[in-house]
Structures are given as C-alpha cells and as structure tokens.
Amino acid sequence: MTGRPTLAVVGATGAVGTVLLGILSQRADVWGEIRLFASPRSAGRKLTVRGEETEVVALTEDARAAGVFDGVDIALFDVPDEVAARWVPVAAAAGAVVVDNSGAFRADPDVPLVVPEVNAHAVRRRPRSVVASPHCTTLTMIVALGALHAEFGLRELVVSSYQAVSDAGQEGVRALRRQLSLVAGTELGTGPGDVRRAVGDDTGPFAEPVALNVVPWAGALCDEGWSSEEMALREETRRILGLPRLPVAVTCVRVPVVTTHSLTVHARFEDEVTVDRAREILATAPGVVLCDDPASGEFPTPADAVGTDPAWVGRVRRALDDPTALELFVCGDNLRKGAALNLAQIAELVAAGPE
Amino acid sequence: MTGRPTLAVVGATGAVGTVLLGILSQRADVWGEIRLFASPRSAGRKLTVRGEETEVVALTEDARAAGVFDGVDIALFDVPDEVAARWVPVAAAAGAVVVDNSGAFRADPDVPLVVPEVNAHAVRRRPRSVVASPHCTTLTMIVALGALHAEFGLRELVVSSYQAVSDAGQEGVRALRRQLSLVAGTELGTGPGDVRRAVGDDTGPFAEPVALNVVPWAGALCDEGWSSEEMALREETRRILGLPRLPVAVTCVRVPVVTTHSLTVHARFEDEVTVDRAREILATAPGVVLCDDPASGEFPTPADAVGTDPAWVGRVRRALDDPTALELFVCGDNLRKGAALNLAQIAELVAAGPE
Ligand SMILES: NC(=O)c1ccc[n+]([C@@H]2O[C@H](COP(=O)([O-])OP(=O)(O)OC[C@H]3O[C@@H](n4cnc5c(N)ncnc54)[C@H](OP(=O)(O)O)[C@@H]3O)[C@@H](O)[C@H]2O)c1
Numbered sequence: 149m150t151g152r153p154t155l156a157v158v159g160a161t162g163a164v165g166t167v168l169l170g171i172l173s174q175r176a177d178v179w180g181e182i183r184l185f186a187s188p189r190s191a192g193r194k195l196t197v198r199g200e201e202t203e204v205v206a207l208t209e210d211a212r213a214a215g216v217f218d219g220v221d222i223a224l225f226d227v228p229d230e231v232a233a234r235w236v237p238v239a240a241a242a243g244a245v246v247v248d249n250s251g252a253f254r255a256d257p258d259v260p261l262v263v264p265e266v267n268a269h270a271v272r273r274r275p276r277s278v279v280a281s282p283h284c285t286t287l288t289m290i291v292a293l294g295a296l297h298a299e300f301g302l303r304e305l306v307v308s309s310y311q312a313v314s315d316a317g318q319e320g321v322r323a324l325r326r327q328l329s330l331v332a333g334t335e336l337g338t339g340p341g342d343v344r345r346a347v348g349d350d351t352g353p354f355a356e357p358v359a360l361n362v363v364p365w366a367g368a369l370c371d372e373g374w375s376s377e378e379m380a381l382r383e384e385t386r387r388i389l390g391l392p393r394l395p396v397a398v399t400c401v402r403v404p405v406v407t408t409h410s411l412t413v414h415a416r417f418e419d420e421v422t423v424d425r426a427r428e429i430l431a432t433a434p435g436v437v438l439c440d441d442p443a444s445g446e447f448p449t450p451a452d453a454v455g456t457d458p459a460w461v462g463r464v465r466r467a468l469d470d471p472t473a474l475e476l477f478v479c480g481d482n483l484r485k486g487a488a489l490n491l492a493q494i495a496e497l498v499a500a501g502p503e
Numbered sequence: 504m505t506g507r508p509t510l511a512v513v514g515a516t517g518a519v520g521t522v523l524l525g526i527l528s529q530r531a532d533v534w535g536e537i538r539l540f541a542s543p544r545s546a547g548r549k550l551t552v553r554g555e556e557t558e559v560v561a562l563t564e565d566a567r568a569a570g571v572f573d574g575v576d577i578a579l580f581d582v583p584d585e586v587a588a589r590w591v592p593v594a595a596a597a598g599a600v601v602v603d604n605s606g607a608f609r610a611d612p613d614v615p616l617v618v619p620e621v622n623a624h625a626v627r628r629r630p631r632s633v634v635a636s637p638h639c640t641t642l643t644m645i646v647a648l649g650a651l652h653a654e655f656g657l658r659e660l661v662v663s664s665y666q667a668v669s670d671a672g673q674e675g676v677r678a679l680r681r682q683l684s685l686v687a688g689t690e691l692g693t694g695p696g697d698v699r700r701a702v703g704d705d706t707g708p709f710a711e712p713v714a715l716n717v718v719p720w721a722g723a724l725c726d727e728g729w730s731s732e733e734m735a736l737r738e739e740t741r742r743i744l745g746l747p748r749l750p751v752a753v754t755c756v757r758v759p760v761v762t763t764h765s766l767t768v769h770a771r772f773e774d775e776v777t778v779d780r781a782r783e784i785l786a787t788a789p790g791v792v793l794c795d796d797p798a799s800g801e802f803p804t805p806a807d808a809v810g811t812d813p814a815w816v817g818r819v820r821r822a823l824d825d826p827t828a829l830e831l832f833v834c835g836d837n838l839r840k841g842a843a844l845n846l847a848q849i850a851e852l853v854a855a856g857p858e
C-alpha cells in the first residue's frame with residue numbers, strides 16, 4: 149500500500165458501524181478514501197465520517213459488477229454472519245484485506261483471530277486475505293487475561309457474563325428501550341409473569357423480556373445444551389492465547405444494560421499468584437484500566453466503562469481456597485473494544501505492513 | 504407447645520415481613536395468635552394476616568417491660584442485623600424459640616443454620632433457642648445443590664450472582680424504581696457517566712446506579728477485597744452442607760431486577776457426573792423445579808420465578824473439559840424461599856417438635 153490506504157466499511161449503518169465511523173473520524177491521518185456500504189435499505193443515506201458527508205452504497209450484485217471494491221485496500225465488515233459469509237470472499241477476491249467482525253470466519257484455521265494487544269503477530273499469516281475479530285464477550289476479558297497469562301500461565305477458566313443488549317445490534321437496543329418504557333413507573337417485577345405480560349410477545353431479538361430480568365441465553369443452540377456464544381468464548385480464548393486445550397466453563401447471561409459487557413472471571417494459573425503482582429500487571433497492561441478500591445467504592449460498572457476504549461478490571465482477589473486462582477470483574481464497551489475499536493486496530497496493524 | 508403455637512413476627516412491615524404475612528395467611532390451621540412488631544415508626548399501623556386486621560406493636564423497652572413476648576412460642580425476626588442482635592436474645596429470654604433472618608447469628612456455632620430440605624435435623628440442637636435462616640443468595644442455590652451433593656459429593660464451587668434489589672429491602676426497590684423512571688424513554692446508557700449523571704447522588708442503598716447497570720458489590724468490605732455477602736455464601740454453604748473445607752469462589756453482582764436472585768454455578772463433584780442423572784435428581788428434589796429445554800426456549804429467568812416458592816434450575820450442562828463438573832443457572836425469589844418461606848418452614852419444623 150502506497151499513500152494512504154483506501155478503506156471500505158461494510159455495515160456502516162449498524163450499531164457497530166456507527167461507533168466505527170466515530171473512531172475512524174478520530175484518526176484523520178491514517179486512511180485515504182473511506183467508502184461506506186450497507187443493505188439496499190440504506191442506499192443513498194448520507195453518513196458523516198471525518199466531518200464529511202458520505203453516501204452509503206448498497207451491497208448488491210450490480211454494485212459488485214460495477215467494481216465498488218476496486219482499489220479498496222482494507223475492508224471492515226460489520227454485518228450479520230450470513231451477509232459476511234457471502235460478501236467477505238467477494239471483497240477479498242477484489243484485492244482487499246478483509247477484517248471481519250462476524251462469526252462467519254472466526255473458527256477458520258486459515259483466518260487469524262486477532263487482538264492486537266495479545267497476538268498481533270497472528271495478523272501476518274492470512275492465506276484467505278481475511279482477518280477475524282473475536283466475539284465481543286471474548287474481547288471483554290481477553291486483553292486483561294492475556295497480560296496475566298503472559299506472566300502466570302493460564303491453566304483454567306470459569307466465566308459468567310452480564311451481556312448488554314446492543315450486542316444484538318440496534319434491534320436489541322430498541323427492544324430494551326421499548327420494554328423499559330412499559331415497566332417504568334409501574335409496580336411490576338414482583339408477581340409471577342407480570343413483566344412478561346406487560347412486555348407481550350414482542351421480546352425483540354431475545355428469548356425473554358430483558359427489562360427487570362436477566363436471561364441465561366445468548367446465541368444459537370449447540371450440542372448438549374451449550375449456546376453458540378458460550379462455545380465461541382471457549383474456542384476463541386483458546387485460539388488467541390494459543391492454549392488449544394484450556395479448560396473453559398462459561399455461562400452467558402443477558403442483562404438490561406444498553407452497552408458494555410461485564411464478566412466475572414475465575415482464572416487458575418500454573419503456580420501461586422499474588423494480588424499485588426496481578427494488580428501491577430493490570431495497572432501497566434496496554435488497553436486495561438485497573439479500577440479496584442472497594443474501600444472507596446471503586447469497582448468497574450458498565451455505567452463507567454461505556455463509551456471508553458479500555459477493559460476496566462476490578463474486584464481483583466486471590467481465591468480464598470486456592471493460591472493459584474484469581475477472581476476478577478471486567479467491563480468493556482462491546483461496541484468499542486468489543487467490536488469497532490478492535491477492527492480499527494487490526495486495520496492499522498494490516499496497513500502498517502510486515503515489520 | 505400444646506394447642507396451636509403463638510407466633511410473633513418482628514419486622515412485619517418490611518419487604519420480607521410483607522411476604523411472610525402472605526405466606527402465613529395461606530397456612531390458616533398452623534398457628535394460634537399471631538403478634539406483629541416493627542419499629543416505633545410503624546406503631547399502630549394495621550396489617551392483614553389470615554384475613555384479620557392486626558395492629559403493629561412498636562418494639563421498645565416499654566413494650567418489653569409490658570411483656571409483649573410473654574406466651575410467644577416462636578418469634579420470626581425480619582429486621583436489620585443490629586436490631587436482631589439487640590432483640591433476638593430478649594425474645595429468647597422470654598421463652599420463645601427465635602427464627603432469625605438477619606446476618607447477626609448465622610456464624611454462631613450455637614445457632615443452627617437451617618434449610619429444611621437440606622439439613623432439617625440441625626434445627627433440634629439450639630442451645631441459645633435461636634435458629635438462623637441463611638442469606639438469600641445462599642438459599643437461591645442450596646436446595647438444588649444439596650440434592651446433587653447427596654448423590655455426587657460436592658468438591659468445589661465457583662458461583663456468580665445476579666442479585667435483585669429487594670434484598671436491600673423496600674429501600675432497594677424504591678431506588679431501582681426511581682432510577683428506572685429517570686432513564687426510561689431516554690437515550691441514556693451509551694455515553695460515559697450518562698446514567699450516573701441522570702441518577703444523581705441518590706443511589707439509595709447501593710454504591711452505584713443500578714438502572715441500566717450492574718454493580719459488582721453486595722454487603723460490607725471484608726479482608727483482601729472480599730465482600731461480606733461473598734464471604735457469607737462461602738461460610739453458609741460449608742455449614743449447611745457439612746463441608747467445612749469446601750473451596751468456594753464467588754462474586755456477588757447486583758442487577759436491575761426487583762425480586763428474584765439468579766446464580767451461575769460451576770460445581771465440581773467427587774466423580775464423573777452425567778447430565779441425565781443430574782436432571783433426574785433435580786426433577787424430583789423437593790423445592791426444585793427443573794426448567795431446562797433450551798431447544799424450546801426453556802430456561803429459568805427471574806420474571807418466571809418471582810412470586811413462586813421453588814428454586815428454578817436450568818442450563819444443566821456437564822463441563823466440556825471436566826467430566827466431574829456441572830454448570831447450572833438457578834433462580835429463586837429472594838423474598839420467598841430466600842427469606843420468608845424458609846423462615847415459615849423452619850417455624851413449622853420447630854413447632855412439629857423433636858423426632
Ligand atoms: N453489537 C456488538 O456488540 C457486536 C460485537 C461484536 C461483533 N458484532 C457483530 O458485528 C456484526 C454487526 O453487528 P451490529 O450489532 O452492528 O448489527 P446491526 O446494528 O443489526 O447492523 C447490521 C449492519 O449490517 C448491514 N446489513 C444487513 N444486511 C445486509 C446486507 N444484505 N448487505 C449489506 N449490509 C447489510 C445493515 O445495514 P442496514 O442498516 O442497511 O440494514 C447494518 O449496517 C454482526 O456480525 C455482529 O454479530 C457485534
């Protein structure tokens with residue numbers, strides 16, 4: 149790539165796309181032309197990037213034939229899995245390196261799964277010209293965990309999630325806001341099924357009402373009762389950390405938070421750990437903010453972390469009954485580091501070229 | 504006790520007390536006289552029990568001197584810890600067996616900590632005439648866990664909680680309802696600190712806003728960054744199951760749910776377990792409802808469990824990397840089995856006398 153690389157953003161109108169345009173706007177001197185794509189529903193919409201109004205192009209056969217990907221150096225995809233599966237190879241065939249945020253390629257051994265703070269080196273081997281960004285739940289914890297792993301050697305993980313609704317896109321956010329309007333100002337939440345009756349059948353992209361509720365389900369059904377997001381967290385963590393047999397137990401739970409995932413993490417390491425050393429590592433790890441002083445009411449919450457870039461880590465404790473294990477509570481904005489920011493970081497790594 | 508025993512309910516006006524009066528009203532033939540007590544703030548208020556209006560008596564030195572506890576066979580206490588610490592011994596000295604729902608006596612080796620489905624026998628040895636009921640978080644999981652332990656032998660626990668606001672009493676419920684009214688119908692929850700600014704400093708009994716948020720803190724600060732509710736879950740589980748060295752790792756997190764706690768449980772047992780046998784145990788265990796068919800969208804949520812008596816258990820899976828471990832998601836109404844119902848059950852055990 150000579151000069152400033154040309155960028156395509158596919159899914160520019162979505163929850164992730166919107167945040168991505170904001171992030172790209174703050175990096176004025178990195179990219180050349182930026183082209184925006186979405187579905188035919190958004191054709192002709194104008195969005196602002198780096199202060200300029202830019203028209204959204206519909207991703208269609210005609211557009212492809214007209215060469216909309218010609219000259220694109222890097223394409224960032226933020227679209228549903230099936231759309232990515234169809235169009236990522238098209239953009240790659242047109243010569244772009246694609247950085248994909250969907251689940252379509254994350255398990256492909258020929259597609260590196262990259263978190264720049266943890267395994268930047270992996271971005272170099274990309275035989276399909278595709279790089280995948282992990283699922284937002286994995287991204288919530290992986291930067292902090294990677295830093296601890298580098299020193300202590302991870303041996304086992306038990307994770308529970310508190311996942312925000314925006315990881316189901318704009319539709320998820322609309323569902324929660326609609327439900328909140330129905331339950332606020334009422335006495336609901338104390339009788340069997342009262343919230344469900346108030347919310348009605350329209351629970352949006354979720355299996356159950358999320359207002360005044362928590363829902364222990366995220367993704368599709370896999371074998372033996374596991375959900376796809378639980379399986380993904382296990383597989384992606386293993387790939388990114390290079391620990392193909394790491395035992396990972398996880399339960400994914402949806403909570404009525406708009407944006408920012410939280411996770412409790414019980415992490416067992418090779419040898420004894422100390423909280424002091426763990427804190428030092430976390431306090432200096434790039435992309436991590438240590439927020440951990442319960443005596444003065446300091447611990448991370450989504451309300452603090454939302455809209456910010458780093459993973460916020462707190463409640464750092466050594467397990468009372470196991471000197472090799474740590475407990476953590478981690479919050480991270482699922483649209484920023486959990487999606488758009490990681491994409492932008494990977495794109496910059498790719499643009500920087502081999503070194 | 505001859506004839507129907509006389510009952511006192513101390514804290515009759517509270518979140519737990521209110522539910523307790525409802526439960527007692529459904530057991531018309533168990534109790535004789537029922538006397539109601541609360542703070543001087545509630546003196547003279549009339550509450551309905553078993554269809555009868557009953558005046559609330561203020562718990563004061565004068566009342567004590569006037570013999571308000573005389574003739575009381577069993578006294579159920581649902582008051583803050585410091586009030587229980589002061590008045591439970593008074594009621595016991597007046598001849599009542601006290602069943603206490605506060606944290607004041609739960610760690611006292613001379614006070615049995617009782618869950619009728621799990622360790623009913625323990626109620627018989629009560630040298631101080633006091634029986635304690637566990638914290639609601641422990642109660643959420645302990646009935647299901649006790650049943651699994653009886654067959655498989657528990658060896659280790661990792662637990663994360665999703666705790667409802669009503670475990671901080673009426674004040675907790677008011678705080679969430681007020682905050683919901685402030686955030687519903689807005690676009691809040693996407694910018695740093697926007698929820699906090701909207702909620703202001705009045706976060707009620709919680710360290711942080713709970714609307715559109717989750718807060719990884721419950722209770723007071725103990726050693727090494729642990730919270731009192733985390734320590735309590737560990738100590739109480741060990742006592743009730745008779746496993747004084749059981750390794751328990753736990754993180755307690757507050758969520759914007761009015762009533763009903765949820766817990767993710769990673770439980771490791773002595774030997775290999777099977778999901779089929781675990782399900783059989785849970786499906787037949789008294790006080791447990793198995794709600795576990797993700798293929799048809801069946802898993803427990805607070806919206807289903809609230810207002811009902813049993814523990815709802817779902818998402819039963821065997822750990823993918825450890826044939827001796829099970830994952831569970833459990834929901835239980837923190838005011839019913841988590842408090843009032845367990846008290847009423849213990850009171851009936853006591854009233855039934857030794858055998
Ligand atoms: N939200 C998160 O926290 C998160 C985190 C990590 C990864 N992801 C992944 O990122 C992707 C996008 O998620 P999102 O939350 O931004 O979803 P979203 O809000 O629903 O947005 C979807 C985007 O895809 C576009 N799109 C849909 N069908 C298309 C088609 N046939 N051709 C071209 N564009 C099409 C939409 O355009 P229109 O507006 O024209 O429909 C929109 O721009 C998904 O794969 C998701 O799993 C999301």
Ligand SMILES: NC(=O)c1ccc[n+]([C@@H]2O[C@H](COP(=O)([O-])OP(=O)(O)OC[C@H]3O[C@@H](n4cnc5c(N)ncnc54)[C@H](OP(=O)(O)O)[C@@H]3O)[C@@H](O)[C@H]2O)c1
Nearest residue numbers: 514516517518519541542545581582605639670672673842
């Ligand atoms: N909520 C739960 O999920 C839950 C579960 C398990 C255990 N517990 C425990 O149960 C107890 C009660 O909890 P709650 O949630 O019902 O609290 P709450 O809603 O705040 O009610 C407190 C009750 O205590 C009474 N009280 C306060 N000070 C008193 C005094 N000096 N003398 C006599 N009565 C006094 C109050 O009477 P007034 O109305 O007159 O102030 C009220 O009836 C606490 O120890 C709590 O930790 C609660």
